[in-house]
Amino acid sequence: MLMLFSQIASRNTQMVDDIMWYIVGISVVLLVGITITMIYFVFKYNRKKGHKPVDIHGNIWLEIVWIGIPTILVLTMFFYSYSGYKILRTVPDDAFEINVKARMWEWEFNYENGKKTDTLFVPVNKPILLTMESMDVNHSFFIPAFRIKEDVFAGKETYLTFTPEKVDNYDIACAEYCGLNHSMMYSEVVVMQKDKFTEWYGENIDENIIDENTKAEISN
Amino acid sequence: MANESLAVEEKSFYEEGTSKRTGLLGWLTSTDHKRIGLLYLIAITVFFLVGATIGLLMRLELISPGETIMAAQTYNALFTLHGVIMIFLFIIPGLPAIFGNFFLPIQIGAKDVAFPRLNLLSWYIYIIGAALALISLVLPGGPIDTGWTFYIPYSVRSTTNVSLAIFSAFVLGFSSILTGINFITTVHRMRAPGMGWFKMPLFVWSTYSTAWIQVIATPVIAITIILVILERTFGVGIFDPALGGDPLLFQHLFWIYSHPAVYIMILPAMGVVSEIIPTFARRTIFGYKAIAFSSLAIAFVGYLVWAHHMFTSGISDTARAIFSFLTFIVALPSGVKVFNWVATMYKGSIDPKPPFLWVMSFIFLFSIGGLTGLVVGALALDVHLHDTYFVVAHFHYVMFGGTGTIFIAALYYWFPKMFGKTYNIKIANWGVALFFISFNMLYFPKFILGYMGQPRRYYDYLPEFTSLQVISTVGSWILYATLLLVFGNLVYSLFKGKKSTGNPWGGVTLEWHTSSPPPLENFHEIPKVTHEPYDFSQLKEMKHES
Numbered sequence: 001m002l003m004l005f006s007q008i009a010s011r012n013t014q015m016v017d018d019i020m021w022y023i024v025g026i027s028v029v030l031l032v033g034i035t036i037t038m039i040y041f042v043f044k045y046n047r048k049k050g051h052k053p054v055d056i057h058g059n060i061w062l063e064i065v066w067i068g069i070p071t072i073l074v075l076t077m078f079f080y081s082y083s084g085y086k087i088l089r090t091v092p093d094d095a096f097e098i099n100v101k102a103r104m105w106e107w108e109f110n111y112e113n114g115k116k117t118d119t120l121f122v123p124v125n126k127p128i129l130l131t132m133e134s135m136d137v138n139h140s141f142f143i144p145a146f147r148i149k150e151d152v153f154a155g156k157e158t159y160l161t162f163t164p165e166k167v168d169n170y171d172i173a174c175a176e177y178c179g180l181n182h183s184m185m186y187s188e189v190v191v192m193q194k195d196k197f198t199e200w201y202g203e204n205i206d207e208n209i210i211d212e213n214t215k216a217e218i219s220n
Numbered sequence: 221m222a223n224e225s226l227a228v229e230e231k232s233f234y235e236e237g238t239s240k241r242t243g244l245l246g247w248l249t250s251t252d253h254k255r256i257g258l259l260y261l262i263a264i265t266v267f268f269l270v271g272a273t274i275g276l277l278m279r280l281e282l283i284s285p286g287e288t289i290m291a292a293q294t295y296n297a298l299f300t301l302h303g304v305i306m307i308f309l310f311i312i313p314g315l316p317a318i319f320g321n322f323f324l325p326i327q328i329g330a331k332d333v334a335f336p337r338l339n340l341l342s343w344y345i346y347i348i349g350a351a352l353a354l355i356s357l358v359l360p361g362g363p364i365d366t367g368w369t370f371y372i373p374y375s376v377r378s379t380t381n382v383s384l385a386i387f388s389a390f391v392l393g394f395s396s397i398l399t400g401i402n403f404i405t406t407v408h409r410m411r412a413p414g415m416g417w418f419k420m421p422l423f424v425w426s427t428y429s430t431a432w433i434q435v436i437a438t439p440v441i442a443i444t445i446i447l448v449i450l451e452r453t454f455g456v457g458i459f460d461p462a463l464g465g466d467p468l469l470f471q472h473l474f475w476i477y478s479h480p481a482v483y484i485m486i487l488p489a490m491g492v493v494s495e496i497i498p499t500f501a502r503r504t505i506f507g508y509k510a511i512a513f514s515s516l517a518i519a520f521v522g523y524l525v526w527a528h529h530m531f532t533s534g535i536s537d538t539a540r541a542i543f544s545f546l547t548f549i550v551a552l553p554s555g556v557k558v559f560n561w562v563a564t565m566y567k568g569s570i571d572p573k574p575p576f577l578w579v580m581s582f583i584f585l586f587s588i589g590g591l592t593g594l595v596v597g598a599l600a601l602d603v604h605l606h607d608t609y610f611v612v613a614h615f616h617y618v619m620f621g622g623t624g625t626i627f628i629a630a631l632y633y634w635f636p637k638m639f640g641k642t643y644n645i646k647i648a649n650w651g652v653a654l655f656f657i658s659f660n661m662l663y664f665p666k667f668i669l670g671y672m673g674q675p676r677r678y679y680d681y682l683p684e685f686t687s688l689q690v691i692s693t694v695g696s697w698i699l700y701a702t703l704l705l706v707f708g709n710l711v712y713s714l715f716k717g718k719k720s721t722g723n724p725w726g727g728v729t730l731e732w733h734t735s736s737p738p739p740l741e742n743f744h745e746i747p748k749v750t751h752e753p754y755d756f757s758q759l760k761e762m763k764h765e766s
Contacts (some may be wrong), residue, residue, distance in 0.1 A: 014605055016601065016603075017513065018622065019600050019694065020601055022647060023601070024595065026593070030587070031584075031587050034558060034559075034583065035583075035584055035587075037697050038562050038565060038580060039563055039580075041566055041568070041570065042572055042580070043566035044568070045501070045568050045569065045570050045684060046571075046572075047502070047570055050571070051567070051569055052596060053501065053503040053568045053569040054503065054567040054568075055755075055757075056503070056506060057502040057504055057506070058508065058509070058560075059506075059507075062563070063510050063556070063560075065556070067556060068556045070551075071550055071552060075548070076550070077598055078545055078598070080598075081544070081598030081599050081600040082599055082600070084600030084601035085537075085540070085600040085603065086537075087600075089537060095707065100529065101744035136377070137373045137377060138371055142673070142675060143625055144672065144673020145673070147603070147604040149532050149602075149604060149606055150532050150534065150601055151532050151533045151534060152465070153461065153468070153534065154373060154461040155462075157468075158534035171673065171682070175532075175558070175607040175675040176607060177371070177374070177607075177677040178374060179296070179377075179378070180292050180293060180296065182296075182677060182678065182679070183429075183675075183677075183680040188763075192277050200704045215308060216297065217658065220679040
């Protein structure tokens, strides 16, 4: 499990994990603080001790503090995660575009040179742009190791981008419920060394630049 | 106020009905808000146990990868049913229809709700809606398999009884709207002399806020359901992309209701918490107005966050940013409530009886639910966690750890008032402890599974997830047994429990000023309200002490 959290599979995996630890860290401090205070009060002000209760109707300064500080905290969370999200969604100019088609219950990958596969083959350290479309119902393209996901619709193209950084095989899952075999709609992304990929693909994609039309479409 | 010796001579609402009819018919035609509350209690508790049993079966299937006890289609139907039953038949009507009906009029010193006959009609509409849902299970075509969210286009393609099942939700919606209208009018028009807005107990405030959401948000799901049925029957092409429709429009409409519905589920529970803590701490609530206004704030901002269910649906980056921002903002009023509740324990005289222990358990579990809501509200994280077990864990901590826990807390708090009986405290304490342990055992592993990449609504799973799935399943066994203990304790006490006094906990809101169980029109004489809601100086015990 810890292995999975520290694995650097793609360029942004670590960034997403860092944001996670930031929010979880603050949350744990708040949770522990609330819980300890509550339990302490229950012992300290237990009726058995015979204290006479004191009616305190409120305290405007305390209200300001516990609205103010959480507001600041959640704003930092929002901006931190939003800036990370911007990075996740920004498609580098030299991204290599692959078209993804989803149907009940399989994935199909179409490459620019006409190659068609059911497993996603990509070269390491090359930004990838997936333009995705469904042939039937909604699906969702999910690579847990890369911390990315986007729904796949019929009649509406969506996109995902990632840059794999470690040669390995990673699971692709469907995350949007799509019927009987939804849980078996797995595929793999196979991250290859550059020369191995060139050999498999049949041409060198180093000079590749995504075309203006695609860029205009996905920026909408 | 009320005189105990007088109370003994008067008949309770069990002995005296609103009409001459007696027996079962006397109950089924009664317009007494207390009887209607109990009718809801029976129906809703039954559905809760059915929903929990389905959950137990789902967990059993998931104890190992591949087929364990059922086929994929059965599993898909079961998780849909689990969602439909728990959401539409248990948690949305749960607290308002049972405890709102029973206690809202009493807490403001009214004899009944504003429209008693409409109230009875609401219960019948609820039963008709539930019956339609049950009928949809057995008709040819088979039980609905779309998930409770019935997303288009799958819900148009599915050959199961989708139309009838969602029509049952349409019918149930009207029960919810009518109850909402009834409560709003009751709060505005029926308060006893002296019961100003800021003398109302906080349960009334939260139920009142909820009622507005019920009235305003529910019609949106009604329209959506009708459009889906039209789409399935006539192929009108509003949502279905194959006919030129837009499936995203469906998701927007669905969540415009279903997100505010989350607050319909949690707000009344928050109100109950604000009742229980002062009673067992025997001091006034800390920050009355902060808690009252935070309910209204949640009800209002809660309308504006629906698209956080759609962060991976290809909506524009600007929309995602705005909805993420508002989602962080809506967390704040809930935080305010938690801080004020804990502060209410400060310098109190705390007697941790079972209802109070349930509330402590609630504060811990609900805090986890709320804080993990920040995680999934964060854009960069939701892209990874959306539609995984992390989300499943998050909403079970909020809905079950939050509202479900308080459903039980409210039962244990008001049981002596509703039935005039006491229950076994020791068994009740064991119930809380076992619930707390098994709940975390069942749901906490799902946070980890979700982060590891286990998507939700999966019949089968990868072998590396097995050990955490097994822990979760074992947790479900203990939790289920605990629920039987928790409800069994009350059912036993109903028949064998000792008679309760009018005010066993030393509460001071108006329901504790009448006999247990209360008479037909709640009070022997209409109370005049002179104290603020949580003023314990009026309590006899306190006067003796000082």
